Amino acid sequence: MNVQTEGSTLRELLDALDSTVVELLDAPGGDQVAIRSVALVDSSDLSVETASRSPMQDMYLHVGIAEAEAVRWLLAVGKRPTAHRPRAVLSKIAHESDAVRAAAHRAGVALVGVHRQARWDQVFTLVRRILERARGQRSPAEAQDLLATDTDLFGLAQIVAQNAGGMVSIEDPQSHVLAYSASNEAADQLRILSILGREGPRDYLRILRKWGVFDQLRQTDEVIDLPAHDELDIKHRLVVSIRRPSDGTATTPRVLGTIWLQQGEKPFKPDAAEVLRGASAIAARIISRSLDAPSTETLLIQRLFGARGSGVDVPSVASALNIQVTGPAAVVGFARTGTVESSTETATLANALRLHASSFRRDSLTAVLGDRVYVLLPHYQSVRAVNAWTRQLVAQFETKRSLVLHAAIAIPVADLTHVASARTEVDRVLDSTATTSPKGRVTTLAESRTAVLLAEILDLVGARPDLHDPRLQALFDYDRKHAASLQESVETYLREHGDVRNAAAALQVHPNTLRYRIRRVEDIVGVDLADPADRLLLEVQLALPRRAALL
Numbered sequence: 001m002n003v004q005t006e007g008s009t010l011r012e013l014l015d016a017l018d019s020t021v022v023e024l025l026d027a028p029g030g031d032q033v034a035i036r037s038v039a040l041v042d043s044s045d046l047s048v049e050t051a052s053r054s055p056m057q058d059m060y061l062h063v064g065i066a067e068a069e070a071v072r073w074l075l076a077v078g079k080r081p082t083a084h085r086p087r088a089v090l091s092k093i094a095h096e097s098d099a100v101r102a103a104a105h106r107a108g109v110a111l112v113g114v115h116r117q118a119r120w121d122q123v124f125t126l127v128r129r130i131l132e133r134a135r136g137q138r139s140p141a142e143a144q145d146l147l148a149t150d151t152d153l154f155g156l157a158q159i160v161a162q163n164a165g166g167m168v169s170i171e172d173p174q175s176h177v178l179a180y181s182a183s184n185e186a187a188d189q190l191r192i193l194s195i196l197g198r199e200g201p202r203d204y205l206r207i208l209r210k211w212g213v214f215d216q217l218r219q220t221d222e223v224i225d226l227p228a229h230d231e232l233d234i235k236h237r238l239v240v241s242i243r244r245p246s247d248g249t250a251t252t253p254r255v256l257g258t259i260w261l262q263q264g265e266k267p268f269k270p271d272a273a274e275v276l277r278g279a280s281a282i283a284a285r286i287i288s289r290s291l292d293a294p295s296t297e298t299l300l301i302q303r304l305f306g307a308r309g310s311g312v313d314v315p316s317v318a319s320a321l322n323i324q325v326t327g328p329a330a331v332v333g334f335a336r337t338g339t340v341e342s343s344t345e346t347a348t349l350a351n352a353l354r355l356h357a358s359s360f361r362r363d364s365l366t367a368v369l370g371d372r373v374y375v376l377l378p379h380y381q382s383v384r385a386v387n388a389w390t391r392q393l394v395a396q397f398e399t400k401r402s403l404v405l406h407a408a409i410a411i412p413v414a415d416l417t418h419v420a421s422a423r424t425e426v427d428r429v430l431d432s433t434a435t436t437s438p439k440g441r442v443t444t445l446a447e448s449r450t451a452v453l454l455a456e457i458l459d460l461v462g463a464r465p466d467l468h469d470p471r472l473q474a475l476f477d478y479d480r481k482h483a484a485s486l487q488e489s490v491e492t493y494l495r496e497h498g499d500v501r502n503a504a505a506a507l508q509v510h511p512n513t514l515r516y517r518i519r520r521v522e523d524i525v526g527v528d529l530a531d532p533a534d535r536l537l538l539e540v541q542l543a544l545p546r547r548a549a550l551l
Helices: 010-017 043-051 067-078 098-107 120-133 153-164 189-195 202-210 213-219 272-292 296-304 314-321 343-360 383-401 416-432 449-462 472-482 486-495 500-507 511-525 532-550
Strands: 002-009 022-026 034-041 059-062 088-091 110-114 167-171 177-180 224-226 237-244 254-262 329-336 365-369 372-378 405-413 442-444
Touching (some): 010 022, 010 120, 034 043, 034 120, 043 067, 059 120, 067 088, 067 098, 120 153, 120 177, 153 167, 153 177, 153 254, 153 272, 167 189, 189 254, 202 213, 213 224, 213 254, 237 272, 254 272, 296 365, 314 416, 329 416, 343 365, 343 372, 372 416, 383 405, 405 416, 416 449, 449 532, 472 486, 472 511, 486 500, 500 511
Parallel strands (some): 088 110, 405 442
Antiparallel strands (some): 237 254, 329 372, 329 405
16 A cells, blocks of 8 residues: 655654654664655565565555565665665564664665554554645744644644643544654553554543543533543543534534643643633644545546546556556446435445445445446456446345435446546436436446437537427417316327327327327427428427426
8 A cells, every 4th residue: 555745754754653653773864864655565565566666665664574574675675776765664573673674774774663562554544644744834933823724633733732731642533543742751551552553541441431521522522621540540631522513414513533632741731721622623624624625545536537637647547546557447337316415425325335346346446526426347357247246236225225326337448548438428328317217227328329319419409599499388388378288198199109099098098089189289389290300300399398307
């Protein structure tokens, strides 16, 4: 898993990660080397990384890699051109391994020891956030401003620590650390374990539940004062919830996380509670922006599907997403029948479809564009398999989730450079073939070309008022004034290809009644339904309001 950003220095990254998590063991090139990209790798990834002749990532996190493997990899890295080597490696075995330290030094790679109890997923997430943070650097004056528009969570944690006294941790609703201020020797076990991605002491968590702290955090945005617990070596704390302002659709604001302030060697500053309340409001805006803004990966996938402008460098996007450019692919578009009430409904649908698509193909990609969800299946197994999976999924969503979906498939897609045009093809089908019939809910352009072309012709005519026949208005006015059904009668007559008996049976009227109605239509509109041209024109004009009702 690779992440690339505009970068930070190794020293800035280590300072932000904190000595609780990491320790710089050796830096042959100094600690000011630039770190712009990071990769989390295991044993199976090492040979692939060194075999490639392209430049490597700036930083690697060695997950579960044994000493011998790490040494071989570092020695191989040292044989590459300097510009194609990584800048730093994070390793849990580096503290105890002289061989790893020697190999890293020989390769000219900085070696960073990671705490044994640190969780790799937590470390990787923190490194990624720190690198992304480097995109927007602030001036010293802005760094002191709690209301700076580009303040991030790490910057906010540091500012709160400076203004309130103590050490700050910002956590999500599941108590995962999102950001924190620098620690010192006064950090207690609860803070250390939280930063390492571990659960705090269970006895203390049980006490917090007994005191009703978590319930209070869900119900109020007031600062809660938590006394020290000497027996468990837990220091005095203040905590406040981070709450998204209510948008009128929920009875209570959504809880986005919490801010914890641990007392250090000195008491909290007098206005610490006020600082925390202000920080809570700022954190809510930061997290809300993050939740509302698409991630880098989301943007890349959307660009691959042809959104967000033209001129997409498909090979670069494919490389960033770790998928191959060549080889046949399939694009499947999903749309809900009926009106989609909110973007939340679309997001919920997208999450469910993403899980199913990933189960079908691990390398699948899912994108949300408007109220539709698109799935890319690289290197599909067979046309039959894709069709069967899509039909099964549509049926499953209806029976188990009461969601009626309409799906269109573009297959085969020659390679990833054609994904955007495949999405356009899928949209043409979805725009033109909305149906409630179970058999027609999954289709392709080839299977529904008549419906697609006819719908697009009607759209073209509908967009040109000068192509609308004004004579039909007299028919509509007659029906409305006399509570008649001449429009329905002539539409049924045309659908039955002029067969009066079949049309009359469908309308449940006598054939002579229908013949009278058809003559009235001819008189009112001024057409001759025995004339093929008049029949064709009337059918097109009558189809326009039906088409408009579907859009």
